Amino acid sequence: MNIIELEQRYLVQAYSRPPIVFVDGEGVWLEDAQGNRYLDLVAGIAVNALGYGDPELAETICQAGKKPLHYSNLYHNEPMARLAKKLVDLTPFADRVHFQNSGTESTEAAIKFARKFARTHFGEGKSDIVAFTGAFHGRTMGALAATPREKYQKPYEPLMPGVRFAKFNDVDSARQVIDEQVCAIIVEPIQGEGGIHPASVDFLVALRELSHQHQALLIFDEVQCGVGRTGSFWAHEQIGVLPDILCTAKPLANGLPIGAVLVTERVADVIHPGDHGTTFAGGPFVTSVANVVVNRISQPAFLQHVQETGAYFKKRLEALQNSHIQEVRGKGLMLGVQLDIPAGPVVAAGYKHGLLLLNAGSHVLRIVPPLIIDKGEVDIAIERLDAVLTQWT
Ligand SMILES: Cc1ncc(COP(=O)(O)O)c(C=O)c1O
Known part of the structure; x- marks a missing residue:
């Protein structure tokens, strides 16, 4: 064969x-x-x-490949710590990083962090997520629930409850669905899978205002549009609206599996040991490579x-x-x-x-x-x- x-x-x-x-x-x-x-x-x-x-990536991979590829999140490792600092230094709103292995895991983590944040500060009943028509946030069950495509969702119902949808780039539509029960709004600054649709500045400004007004977190999913793709390190830099959580993945290690959420101190404060985790994420091999990618792209x-x-x-x-x-x-x-x-x-x-x-x-x-x-x-x-x-x- x-x-x-x-x-x-x-x-x-x-x-x-x-x-x-x-x-x-x-x-x-x-x-x-x-x-x-x-x-x-x-x-x-x-x-x-x-x-x-x-050549630089190849050399990094050779060197990192001679050392242990994995220690697990039970222990500290240097490339992960350096990558976290680098990402925070490049991201004015962010104070801390949590690593994952893919884009969908990063949006999944963002949803979990937002729910924990709301539960910690406001108690039960504030757990809904607002997402938008045309969005793509991934295929795991939480991310899938925020990805309104019948072909992707229907075979796997029942979906995670508590997701509301508004029309992308439509402020009135967003205003209608965002209320006190909403813990987070998740949006791509430029929709990728949905057909390359940039969010308008007015729309993102309005989402930021609505999220403040209803004490919800604003999540930017920059899995596709982030890390230099649009000509700035993050796509949202060109708009000037800052989120509370940013999801990144795809190019971060130039093809090795990685994802990350960048969060404010306020969000990080509600996450404690054992609240969320994964075996592989932030391993020394993949983060050694990601350090080179981030260094190069951020020039x-x-x-x-x-x-x-x-x-x-x-x-x-x-x-x-x-x-x-x-x-x-x-x-x-x-x-x-x-x-x-x-x-x-x-x-x-x-x-x-x-x-x-x-x-x-x-x-x-x-x-x-x-x-x-x-x-x-x-x-x-x-x-x-x-x-x-x-x-x-
Ligand atoms: C904006 C966005 N979010 C999340 C994802 C999911 O990423 P992954 O395929 O790495 O799980 C994608 C993938 O295309 C994406 O474009």
Whole structure:
């Protein structure tokens, strides 16, 4: 059996994959078993920010791999402590960090912390979470309950109770559902899976006010839009509204599993030993790598590169004379191309042109390449995308 047959025979068929087996990568390029090269605008779903084969990361991995990979959260470890300090130093609102292993675990932790905070300060009956249409916060039961997509939720009902939904970017709708029983509002500053929809400044300002008014915590889910993706270290920096809890994950260790919540002292104060935990999170191997990623991405020159390359990419997409492109949205290197045709076949056609594309919803192409992509590579991407879309004109 070849690789694809083995996977089809032995894996739970929870994913549908194209008939490509990647074996290597360099920079922003991936290579398959036949030696075909693909320009990667997906980055493992907004994860591989520093691309492939980065020498500093490779060296860090070699060194960290010679030491114990895991001690557990029973004991202290140096790379975790240093990473926590680094993240707090980069995040004006945050005082402390709690590590997880993925994005969904970080939103799960945020929900748990918010409930504990409300119970500690206000007693029973203040446990509801407000989330928004189009949101994606993950697939574990708490995060799933805040992810209003029937296909994801329906098979797993009953869901975690106590989640209310308002319309994204609609202040009146938010106002209608937020009351004293709400312990937290969770929102993505830029919705990723939902189709690359930036939250408006007015909307986030209003959520901050509503959360103060009703003594609820404001949670920013920056799992997809954070860590340099939009050209600032956190997406919310460009808006100037500060949350009480921030969720991060995807690119933090450039492909090794990690998640984290950053919280204020007030939130951290209600969490005590035994309240929440996990075996693996914050281990020395993954946090050694994350230290390098955070160091590199937080450099002003690196963020400037993301801003400039992102603006260039957006401009070139907007200039594409293809009648199926209706709008280009997003910031930095988190861009969404709204099509008037289904995005799935466009993604599939990309493979034949050596271009890895991703959809976000049915009619949106999501462009989230490694953040190291340069303008020359953007030109190649545009040329190939143009060739792909020409099939529909
Ligand atoms: C905004 C957001 N939150 C949470 C998640 C869940 O992260 P993970 O897939 O690592 O569990 C994702 C994943 O796409 C996401 O985009």
